[in-house]
Amino acid sequence: MATNRNGPLPMYSAWAILGILFLLSIFFAFRGRMKIAHGPSGKTITRFTLLERGSHWLLASSFIILALSGLNLIFGKTLLLPIIGASAFSGLTIFGKFVHNYVGFAFMIALVLVAVLWIIHNIPNRHDIVWLLRGGGMLGGGHPPAKKFNAGQKIIFWVVIICGASLSMSGWALLNPFTTTMMADTAALSNSILGTEFATNLGPIQEQQLQTLWHSIMAVFMIVVIIAHIYIGSIGMEGALDAMTTGEVDQNWAKEHHSLWVEEVNEAGQANTKAEPAE
DSSP states (O other), X not given: OHHHHHTXXXXXXXXXXXXXXXXXXXXXXXXXXXXXXXXXXXXXXXXXXXXXXXXXXXXXXXXXXXHHHHHHHHHHHHHTXXXXXXHHHHHHHHHHHHHHHHHHXXXXXXXXXXXXXXXXGGSOOHXXXXXXXXXXXXXXXXXXXXXXXXXXXXXXXXXXXHHHHHHHHHHHHHHSTTSXXXXXXXXXXXXXXXOOOOOOOOOHHHHHHHHHHHHHHHHHHHHHHHXXXXXXHTTTBTXXXXXXXXXXXXXXXXXXXXXXXXXXXXXXXXXXXXXXXXX
């Protein structure tokens, strides 16, 4: 088990992170930044409230802190130690450990907030199939119709929620060693449902080793996914970052990427206007 955790894991993690950075670089070199087809209209529409943006940034900032402090445990001895020296590396790693442990709770709170706020908008529908078949607009010309979140964003949402919950549970088990049997319980459940033969008689040491390994795998997978998410939400697409900074997006951007959502907002606005009593 120690060989699996300390041997291939750093190599696979490095390949995964460098791989997504390389692929995004190649994509950007050929595709460039996705512009607003008809240019900015100068008019905006409210996309996210202050609560939604605050929850997103709490989740994002806590994840980045957790990712950096966690990656230090995987790559620190190889990359940082030779540069900053043993004394500085020791202090940084100990500090990172405490930060990692406590910021994890902020991540869990933000994960719940994001799930509660957006789960209703991330239930799959028939428009998602069209979106996927057309590659989000790269095939067939023009952007496929989408509601508040398109199929790509829904995939990101469910990856973050499911993997984030898994990270939180394994992290809790590592914070409270020898008090859980989640790996054994998961194996037993898999055996009963899928007919597999995973070992369920795990000792406490094996349980903690598996929790450590799983926590690392989930973390690296999420880092890869979030790197792609950051790319699309910043340099990859014109106008996308405004949604999470000011909460307002250009109307032309909204119509191109979320036309069905814009229709819903306009219909709701018209209904509210009609409902107001005449003066």
